[in-house]
Structures are given as C-alpha cells and as structure tokens.
Amino acid sequence: MHPDQPVLTAAQRLGLTAASFVLMATAIMALGPLIASSAWWWLCAFVSAGVLFAGAGLRALRVRGALVPLLEAVVLLMLLTLLFGGSTSLLFLVPTPETFGLFGELFSGAQRTIAQQSVPAVTVPALSFALALGVGVLSILLDILVQVARRPAFAAVPVIVPLLIPGFIVETGVGLPVLVLVAASYLLLLRVDVRVNRSARFELDRDDGIATVTAPRRVPVASTLGASLGVAGVGIVVASMLAASTPSISSSLLLGTGSQSTLFARGVSPFIDLGKDLRRPEPRPAFRYLARDGDRPNFTLLTLDRFEGDVWSVADRPVDGDNTVDAMGAPVGLEAEVETSEHPIEVLVNEVRTTWLPVPYPSTRIDGLQGSWFWDDESLTVRSADTNTAGQRYEVTRLEVEPTVEQLRGAGSSAGIDGRYLELPEEIPEIIPATAASLASGSGSAYDTAVAIQAFLRSPEFAYSTEAPVEGGYDGGGFEVIGSFLEQKQGYCVHFASTMAVLAREAGIPSRISIGYTSGSPTTERVDGVQRVEVDSHDLHAWPELYFEGVGWVPFEPTPGRGSVPAYSRPGAGQSPTSVLPTGPASTTAPSGRPDLDPDRGFAGPASDPFTNSGSWRVVALLLGVAALLSIPALTRVLQRAMRHRRIRRGDRSADAAWQEFVATAADLGIGIASGTPRAIASSVAGRPAFRDPDTSAAMLRLRDAVERARFGPDDVVEPPPQARHALADDLRAVRRAMLHDAGARDRLAAALLPRSLVERVVRVPGVRAGGGA
C-alpha cells in the first residue's frame, strides 16, 4: 500500500482509454439482433470514441480529475448536437434552446419507438438518438470507473447494460461470439490496467527512494503474452462449459407466475381490450376524412391472422425498414382481371392515439405523414416506429377492388396463400365443425359457402349485444367463446367476425380478421364541395376478410346492423341484380346498437408500454427512485463511519481513523477548518460551545493526542491495546454527540443528507490515480 498514488502519464491514460473504447464498442455489438442494418453501430462507436478520447485529451491537458467527466458530458452534448441538432445549432456544435426542444422530441419519440417497434427495429432518428445518448452516458460512466475511480473491474457494470437488453426482448439473446468478444475485451482492459499500473508504480517506487531497484536492461515483453492469452482462453472456455451445463431454472419456477409476460408483453390479443372499450359510454371523435364520389371505405387499423394459444392475435412481425409508405406493396393475390380504381382520401386524425394508422385496405400510397411509418408485407396495415396517430394529416390513395361474383365464384384453390390463414387448433368445440359442415353442404364453391356463413350470421336468430357476452361469460375471440356464441346467439362485432373467420377456415377458406373503423357519419360540412365524414369511437369495428385466389382478401360483414354488406357478398348477387337483401346502410341503427368506444384505449394493446396503465405505480416508483438517489450521500457517509469504527476496533491505524471521522463530522456540521494539522483543527473547534464541557473537551484532546502520537511518533509505534482503542471509539462517540447536540437542526439535517466531508473528499481527488485493488 502506497500512501501516494502514482500519476499516470498521458500515454498510459491513452492506453486505458483505448481499451475502454474497445470494450464499449464490442458491448454495443450485443444490440445487433435488435436493430436492423449496422449504421447505428458506427454511430454509437463514434459517440463513444468521441467521449472517451476527449476525456483522454482533457487529461493530457492536465484538467482536474473530478472535472473531466463533466467536460465529457459537455462533449457528448456537442456530439449529439452535431449529429442530431441540424439547423437549430450554432456552428453545428453549440446547442440552442431549440436544440434541446428537438432533443426532447427525439427522446419521447425514442420511448415510443422502443415501445412500438418489434425486433429488428428500424433505426429511425429517434432510436439513433436514444442509442447515441445511452452509449455516451455509459461511456462517461465507464471512464469514471476506469480513470477516476481506477477500478476497472467494475467496468463490467456499465458494459452489462447493453448486454442485458437483448435477453429481455428476443428469445435467443446475445450471440455467443459477441459475448466472447466482450469478455475478451474486458480482460484486455484488465491487462492494460495491470501493465499501466505496474509501470506507474514502478516510477513511484523509483522516486521515493526507499529501495534502489536496478532492473534488467531489456526483457522480452511478448513472453508474457502467452500467459495472458492462456489464462483468458481457459477462463472463457471454462465459463462457456459451465454456462452450457447449467440447467435452466425457469422464471415461473422462481416467481410462481411468469413476470415476463406482464412486464414485457408481446402479442397480447386486443379483443379483450376492444370488448371493454365497446362497453364504454360517450362517443369520442376519432378522425375525419374527405372522400370524393361518396366513397365510404372501412378503415383498417390492424389485422389478426393467427391463433396465439386460444385467441386471435396479430403476428409479431418486425418492421421492415424498406416498406416506406410512399409506395405501398400490391395487395396479395389481386390479379389484373379484377377491376380496380384509385380514390384519394384526405384524412385528419384529431384525437385517436394509436401506433396503427387507419387506412383503407388496400391502399397504394400515403403522403403527408409525420414521423416514420412502415407498412406490413401482407396485411398492408401501417404502423409507426416512433410516433403515433395523434394530429396526423395525410392523404391516402385507396385502391378500390371491384370483383364480380363470377370472378369470386370461379376462384380456384387458395394454394398461393400462407398456410397459417387456415390453421385451427386441434381441439375445438363440436358445434363449430357441425355448423360449418351444415353451411357448406348446401353450396358449391367457396364463395357460396362464405355467402352462406354471412347470411347465417346475419339471420334474425342472431342479436347484437355488447353486454350479453360479458354476462354469459364468453367475452373475447377464443374457441370456447365462439362455441358459446353459437349457442347463445348474442354478441357483438368481435364475436360475429371471429365466428365467421373460424367457420370459413373450417370450410377451407383462408380468413383473417381486420380491426378498424367503419365508414363513419357524413356531416353537412363541405370542403371544396366534398362532404366531410366524421368517424368516432362508435364506428370501431371488427370484420372478417376471406381470401379468394385471383382476387385477394375480400371483406365480409357478418355483424347485423353494422357496416355495409359488400355487393358481391349478398346471397344471389350476380344472378339476379334485382333481388337484393336489405342492405345495412353505413352507420345506421339506434345509438344503443353502436358500441361506445374510448379510442385512447382502443388499440394500444398489441404493443403498448405496460407502464402507462399504472400511472400511480409509476409515480410511486419514481418517488422511491428519487429517494434512493437522494439518500446515496447519506448512506455513503454512514458506511464510511462504520468502516472507520471497524478500523478502530480492529486496530488498523485506529488513531488516524478516529481523527478522520472527527474531522469529517466537524466538516459535515460546518465547524472549524477542514484541513490542517491535528493541532490546528483541534484549536479551531475548541472554541465551540460543544467543547465547554470539560469531559468532551478532554475526549477531543485525547483523540488529538492519539493521532499525533500515531502520525508524528516513532515509526515503529505499535497499535494501542484493545482497551485503549475501545476508549478511543467511546471518545469519538462522545465528541460526535456533543457536536451534533451543539449544531442547529438544519445543520444536523444537512450533515446527515449532504455530508460536506464527502464533497471535499471528491474535490481533493487528484488528476488520475492508479488504483490498488479492483
């Protein structure tokens, strides 16, 4: 143990910085599975390098050690301004208040994009910003641990952060090669630190002149490389073998119920949420649109195409960064014979706030959106990576598909479609195949079967009710629910849509369910001669879509009294144009038949931030966090005091420890002077009222004498015997009690919560120290 820490040279610090940078750069690689492409890595590496090497440069300029992290934070801010500030900054580097506004937007965008995107995520600017900021902050933390605290072993703490994230999001987690690389670069940092420390301490030993060491002139350095590589290699191999042979203890075993599924929800069925929302009173406006020629399409938000367990759910597909909305893909299965026409629709979303954009299916392009929006390959639904629909104003070009009945009836086997649209669970209630068989038996083609199913569900036997399923205990879209629904014959759009979709699959027709809005209610207001249509939460709806080869996905409307039945799907359509069943006009029927929706909560389900639902819990957690943060200084001080008392008990330079504690207590309370000889400090505090009591004063003087004897006495002075040390501790306690008693309540509080002695300790930290242990 050396009393004074060796000072590192600029080259040594540069070596440590380089090793830190390598470690950080490899650690960020762990995020690879989560984020598409690799440009983000270069960005993160650039930010990390900027921060770390700026720190090295500052230290080379002999900036005070405690200041360097602060200046590094400034450098990080400048880098972020350079990369993201754009035109709001001065000289590309100096942020302005506008820049901070921009950062705030980017940051909230990043929160949204983390909540909304599934992996691999597209690097929208907000995500890049969050990555750069996070990596920058971690780099500063790493720098503090490595260079200021000189505890490189704890560099593992900031580095583990990017490594933990993938495990929570993707099943496989971080790949083994990356982990091995991270471990290797961590060991590299340790090795560099050992070498740097050794050479620095060697200089120190040479300077202090206690012993003269005549070193050999030259020593092959490379020969120690083998040992380093050997130890590191064996360690990593042993670790890999241990990890491979450790049995997996599932979290459910430990926690009873899996906490993952509640905290990190993936693919939750939106049906239950929809049902809850349908039973809410008070319609709220969702959006309005202008469409020429009386065009009244349904607006799809998202498409449910598979069973997750027992319920319908949306396939969890990652956003494809190439699928930008200015050129959307062609609808699946649509062939040139089918008549199509394009209709522009201008949409203004006012209140609804979801990550899914209401667009008619199919659409060809969308213009005027804010933020990053991408379309899904098959369903052509549009979702955002970093923003939501609130306040969006966009023009969508809808492709109207007008198949004839002959085309539908003539559709061949649906071989061109993914098999999952036909998947059904193994065990389903008996009533479903029975119903499907009876409906399919009377008709020839798939189209006829579909029309028969729709007619069956629209028959007077079935009644629309949002309350009955809840009372009957069969809310939702699962199979048990469908079975119950077929018996009770009461339900709402969810039940009708899922029943039709299941019956269609049972009959061999690929099907899926779309959730969105019906066409809404026209208002009297006109803009440029076009009637404006208002869509509110009453228009929230679910409907089935069936696939016909050559035509693609065709919507049906099995819910009685809701939406409009497409012309092609009416029984007898195409045979006798005059025989038409009564059409359910758009948004008709009594208000009681329309579900009441709260659009705010409507479809946030699939990828919502779980914390938004529990605001109060978050506040409590925030408060707890703030309290924990605020109590760090106090805890540090308490710990320090305990350590010093332990030193007194164990006789490890006990007099010094007692005196340090006394001086620190005095400094906390703002009494006396913080530094100087024991005699000076003692005389500076002796005048305080606390020391009028002769006992206290004597105790303080005993402390002073003890430390003087220890510091200035002969070198080989032995530690006092245990009784004396005990007395020392008692003296210390007595003096501390007296000083606390003497101080005002405010001073006492300040001493407990924000001990000044800690600050002075930090400020006194010299530039860079070579650590001893970790």
Added chain:
Amino acid sequence: MPRPRTHPTWPRLTRRGIALMVVGVLMAGVSLWFDLRDILVLAFVGVAMPVVAAVFVALRRPRLAVQREFAPAVVPAGESTRVSLVVQNRGTRTLDGAHWRDRAPEGALAPPETLLPALGPYEAVLPSGDDRVRVEYRLRMPRRGVFPVGPLRIGVQDPFALAGVERDAGAAHEVLVTPRVTPLSEALATAASIDGVVHGLQRRNHPNSDELIAREYRYGDPLRRVNWPATARRGELMVREEEQRGDPEARVLLDVPTGARSGLAVHHERSPEVDERFELAVEVAASVGVHLLEHGFRLRCTSITDHERGLGPSAPFDGSYRMPGGEHLLLEDLARVDAAAHRGRADDGRAASEVRTRGRDAREPGFAVLADPSQADAGALVALRPSFEPAIAFVTATVSSVVRQMLEDADWNVVTVRRTSDLDGAWTAIASTAVRDAS
C-alpha cells in the same frame, strides 16, 4: 526471538478478483432469475476467471536464486545497514507481475511491498544480466540481537491481477546488532584505588618506577616472590608482582534473567519493562567491558548464575576477552545474549555452578550488572564479594529492594542506572568514591 512463521503458499484472490467474482455471482443470479441464458456465459466468466487465475499462480512457481549481503554485517543498535539483494530468475520463462518484500525482524523497518521488474529467462550461456535484478535498501536496526533478515517474499500475480500468491525465495540471513556502547571517562582506570592489578597496569606504563613493583604479602603468595628490599624499606612483607604485569583482569557479571524462578509472580511472564531493563543492563555491561578492554584489562564476562563459563556457546569457554579484537568479540557475544534462550541453559548452569570464592586469586575489580536478579543471584554475588575489589553493582530500577539490601550489606557498591545517559556520571562518581575510600 520468534522464529519466522512459515506462511502458507495458497493463492489468494486480490480485491479485484473478489470484485469480479461478486459481479459474476450477481450476474448469474440476474440471468437465472430472468432466464437470460446468454448472460450466463459472462456471469461464469466473472466466476471462473479468478479461479483460473488462482490455479495459474498456484501451478506456476517461479524459480529464483537470491543472494543477500549486508554492509556492514555487524551493526551497532540504532544504526542502519545496507541490504543488497540479487534476485536471479532460474526458470526458462520470463517472470513478470511480481513484487517483493523482505521479511525484516520485528522492530526494523523493511521497505514496503515494491514491484519487482520483469526478469528475463535464465541465461545459462552468454549471461547478459537480463535475468537478474539488483535491489538495495537500508535497514535500520533499533535493537540489539541477532536477527534473521529474509527470506525474500516474492508475490506473483496472474496477468489480470485477479489472484496472487506469495512465496519465500532464498533463505534468511542473520545480521548481528551489537549493543550500544557509551564512552566512559577514564576516571576509574587511572584511579589508584584499584588493587594490585591496576598498579601492575600502571607500572607497565611506567616501567622505571621501582616503588610500585612490590605489594604487600597476601596469604598464599609464594615465598620466593618476596621482595626483600621493599620489605626492608617498608618494614612489612612485600612481594614482587611480575606475573600480573600487563595482565590486569576485571570481571563483569551480567544478570541474565531466567524464566525458571519461583516466588515472584512477575517473572512468569516477561514484561516489556523487564526486557527493556535487561537491554539496559547489556548496554551497561558492553560499555563497561569495552572501556576496561580499551584500558588494557583482560576481561572475563560471565553471567551471575553461571559465572565460570562464557555468555554463550560462541563465547570463549571461560568468558575471557583480551585486546586486540576482544571488544568486537565481547560485543558480538553480548549481542547474542538472549534472555529467553538463556532459560534453557539456566538449569544445568545452576546445577553445575556452586558459588565458590576464588580465595587463592588476587582480588580483581568486579562489576555486576543487574536487571532483575533473584535472591539466589544476589546470594551468589554476596559469596563472590571477597574476590572483588572494588565491587560495584550497577542496578536498574527493576531490582527489588531486598536484593539491593543484601548487596549493600555485603559491601557491594550499589549504583542505580536508570538510562544509558546516567552511566558516564555514575562511572565518574564510582571512581571518585573509590578514590576517596582508598585514600
């Protein structure tokens, strides 16, 4: 003197190794709790690396040759000696990441743990010196005694400083620390009071003074040595004193405390105070002895309990020293006197030695130095009293009043010495009283 304990050479984790292990265990906990299999690899790296490092340092034992030299090899207490070490790597691999610490005796300040520069592999042919390092430091020896310095502790750490092991290299070497000698004024040596012996000494210095050749006849002197002219002049029987010419003798009796004493509880455990008094006694004995030797005396220095034999196994058999070179031998033997080790000798010493007066011998100056004598010791001194003239007992503060009384009753001149600086004054005072008594 406590033997250096043999430290176990088990590898120990450094603080960094412990920190890494704690981090690893925490990470393993986190990864099992949240079922993050991927992190488990890193967690086990944290757990396994310190263990692998410990195994590494345990298996890889360096082969070192250590030479140690002291300059000077015999040091007076309180002075320092320069310790030179040459550490040579005898292994075929480079030794790096090592630090050294010399094991110094209790009370001496060895340099703190210092880095050992990297040593190249052993050069059996064409030695260029890259396989050896030379280390020098000063070691201050505060106390008298024979102290082993070393063996060298070589601590080796693994390349990542996660674990380390300390091993002994080479052997311990003894450094001899002699007691401090306080110069004494010449008062006693020139005092005429000291019987015959000193006269002889002085006659050697002044060979022409005829008067001082003869002395009074004492019982046992052979008749052929009667100096008739002097007898005629003085009117009483005088004898020549040829044999003792140039060969005056003095006795120093040192009280070496032994543990095997009954009756006094304080002796069962040696208190630091008694040790300190004993050190003072040794210093007094050394100062007196060197003073006497320098002034031409032949000196016999023995312990009280065993007053026929020398102080230690290395001392001359009957404990006699003479110039030239005698003072070095005396100091070295006094350096080796060890109160604790003496205990073993005490029993047979006591059994063998009865208190005999050497009535036949001429009376010689006797100096007893007492630190903590038992009554038996005092009795021995009382019995020896007749053969000494003058008989002076230097006693330290720990000597009990009973002993003191016994000695005074037997006409010992008891002088209290509390610290070394008192010695010169006490010596001068003795000389003047002796002169006064004689006059």
